[in-house]
Amino acid sequence: MEKKHCTAIVLAAGQGKRMGASVQKQYIELDRHPLIYYTLQAFEDSEVIDDIILVVGPGQEDYVYKEIVRKYYFGKVKAIVPGGKERYDSVWMGLKVLNSGALGEEALAGYTFIHDGARMFVDEEILQRGYKTVEKYRACVAGMPSKDTVKLADEDGFAKETPNRNHVWTxxxxxxxxxxxxxxxxxxxxxEDSIEVTDDAMAVEQTMDIPVKLYEGSYRNIKITTPEDLEIAKVFLRHRDG
Structure with a gap:
């Protein structure tokens, strides 16, 4: 079966308030490169991904083009668009580029990979697993079984239920x-008037009534959100490069 066209929408419009840094987290440098560089490089090098739509903070389009896309020769980046107030607004901005036909009919007939720019340790194995899974199930999300016991709390903060850990994925x-x-x-x-989705799978589950398959990501595929995450990322980078 011939491979379908795959477009990655990489979200890099978040404010990163929990990082407490003077620059947005995606531009913080790790080992002489901005964090977003590592994410984009994985998609640029991938045999799966054909195009990249990069969603950035409003007003940052020129900066990102000059200092990241052009500087590091990310040729798969076909569009840089401003994000919105919430994550789902930013995803929609990327999807509108696809829906406009700007990337061609092949892209419209293919698959879309939606990825957080702050997950810099995405790799080819994860992308390959995603492609194989979406071929079969039409909708899928990366995740990993929870290492921890999870408690569901009631409104007053008391433990109400303990789900079977085998059925809990992050x-x-x-x-x-x-x-x-x-x-x-x-x-x-x-x-719709009331939008309450925290990820793309919820959008499909709520509006299309289509089940979403979980596929294995990686315990290293962390989202850089806090200063502690940065320290973990430095360790991962040392081991990867060492």
């Missing part, structure tokens, strides 16, 4: 979908 990205499916899901979502 969700990651990429979240991968048939492009036509995720575009339609978000189109319906954006028409």
């Amino acid at each position: 969700v990651q990205t990429p979240q991968v979908f048939e492009t036509s499916l995720i575009v339609e899901a978000y189109s319906r979502l954006m028409r």
Whole structure:
């Protein structure tokens, strides 16, 4: 079977308030490169990904093009667009580029990988697993079984339920979908008054009534959110490069 066209929407528009740094987290340097460099390099080098749509903070488009995309020769980046107030707004901005036909009919008929730019340790194995899973199930998300026991709390903060750990996954990205499916899901979502989705899988689950398959990401595929995460990332980088 011939490989379908795959577009990555990389989200790098977050403010990163929990990082407490003077620059947004995606531009913090690790080993002489901005954090977002490592994420984009993984997609640039991938045999799976054909195009990249990069979603950045409003007003940062020129900076990102000059200081990251052009500087590091990321040729797969076909569009840099401003993000919105919430994550789902930023995803929609990327999807609108696809839906406009700007990347061609092949892209519309293919698959879309939606990825948090702050997950810098995404790798080819994860992308390959995502492709194989979306081929079969149309919608899938990366994740890993929880290492910890999880408690569900009631409104007063008391432990109410302890789910079987074998059934509890920590969700990651990429979240991968048939492009036509995720575009339609978000189109319906954006028409509704009350939007309460924290990831793309919820958009598909709530609007399309299609089950979303979990596939294995990696315990290293962490999202850089706090200063502690940065220290972990430095260790991962040393081991990867060593």
